[in-house]
Amino acid sequence: MLPVVVVHGGAGVVPRERSDVSCKGVQAAVRGGYTILREGGSALDAVVEAVTLLENNPAFNAGCGSVLNVKGDVEMDAMVMDGRTLASGAVSAVRNIANPTQLARLVMDKTSHVCLTAGGASEFARAMGIQEVPQESLITDYARMRWKKNLGPGANPVESQMGKMGTVGAVAVDAEGNAACATSTGGILNKMEGRVGDTACIGSGGYADNKVGAVSTTGHGEAIMKVTLARLILFHMEQGMSAAAASDAGLAYMLERVGGLAGVVTVDPQGHWAARFSSLQMVWAAAQNQKLHYGIYSGDQFTQVIDDTH
Template sequence: MRPVVVVHGGAWAIPDELSRASVDGVKAAARAGYAVLEKGASALDAVEAATRSLEDNPAFDAGHGAVQNTEGEVELDAIIMDGSTLASGAVSSVRNIANPITLARAVMEQTDHAMLTDRGANLFAEKMGIPTVPTEALVTEIERKEWERQKSYSIGVKEMFNNQWAHDTVGAVALDCHGNVACATSTGGIRHKMVGRVGDSPIIGSGAYADNQSGAVSCTGHGESILKVTLARLILFHVEQGRGISEAVEKSLQHMGERVHGGGGAIAVGPSGQWAAKFTTERMPWACMDGEALHYGMEPKEENQEAP
């Protein structure tokens, strides 16, 4: 089985000044995930490594680079899922954790629960020895200025997403040499969201899903719209009905646009190694390592390749 890792850096109207950093970031994350797979490690290890790379990169809205809520706080959401067992772990509204994806994995492996939220998630992080970091360490100077600038605007979450004010989610999916799939999704949400707002990212079946029998998916876009159609599980439903990975992602995004007028994107990988990166927003940086080349792009219908 040839291993595959696919990553995305969020589907939104990425401005030109962030485009280069966004593409470079997803390429680096794909390489980080694939390096883990090349050593014979699991798909779960690969998606965690790739997502941590994205969380550590201030170009993305996850971990370092996260946006601030209405109170100027950083609240983070993340999920990870193992397609071989259907085990999952998630955190929501967790404060000041640099790598929430690692905390989500600890929830999956060290507790009897599937999700911890808010104060409980932070208490668990402390118990696991995962340090908190000050807000100042996670928020970029650009984010501080944008947050201040937008304080006086009266605009809803969906309208923020549909313009260049909104950053978005990161994620990864992988297939390892043993035929197991896994997924991970992580986000800081949408700037000026209400305190305690949770979007699709940490919700199983919406922001992500993985099952060895059908594939692994990580979603990105307008969270409330993704929740309404349970986008990740919808994509795999279409796979289970006999559609290819690419067609399943396309059809599901089209349905979300038609049914609830929401934009977004998704990456997916199937148990045979088929993969897809599709989106209905202006841009979505993505990259894939499949053993033969590094594939990447950001614009609709765009794909570039480099030697691995």
């Protein structure tokens, strides 16, 4: 069954006119990650490549296309985790970085820390030779329109999250059985400056352990943090649940306990995978055994053959 890579483009509600571009985006990202795995690359390289492609796609709330905070600025969070050693890297509230996931990978590889934030993360990025980009290059007209629409005391906090997919992420298991995850986000629309959600928190936004599997989450960050959703799902898998059943159990507990909606992509060490969500939609795609699977609504399972002409 190995290798496998599964990606998500965020849980939430997206207008029909934007769903096609979102579906194409996750398919392109999963193809990118799967190409690395087919060529013998690592799960970690595959998830970073897949999420980088999503960060570069303005249809998603990560990298270019990130939602804006209350001041109209982009502040992004990202994490990566290697299931072989539990090595982890994360960044939070970073600005002027095109690919926060790659910066998180450098935090893991080049420092003794797990997470760097805001100005310190920017200083580290410069030391690593990562070129800063103008904030305007990360802001789309769509993001600015939604920011303006949801300013002020009359804005509906539920409606403000509609019309845009959320956090992006990927999980993978490579041919050697190593698991990895990566997650990246622009956060919540019109959030307070300095707000950090679940994505940068190991065990909430994602977790990977070769002994159990890997999870990447998306949804309401504050609720995800309260139940450490990624680690909760892997706990259920440790108790013998399948990837799908454990994902459903974690999502159900989160909804029951703190009233939050979310979505996850999950893999186990054998390559069984799941894409599950309690929100109305979650755009996702998976690649395994030369087949690409994708969907957006609950119950979707569209499949196509992966060939080398794409």
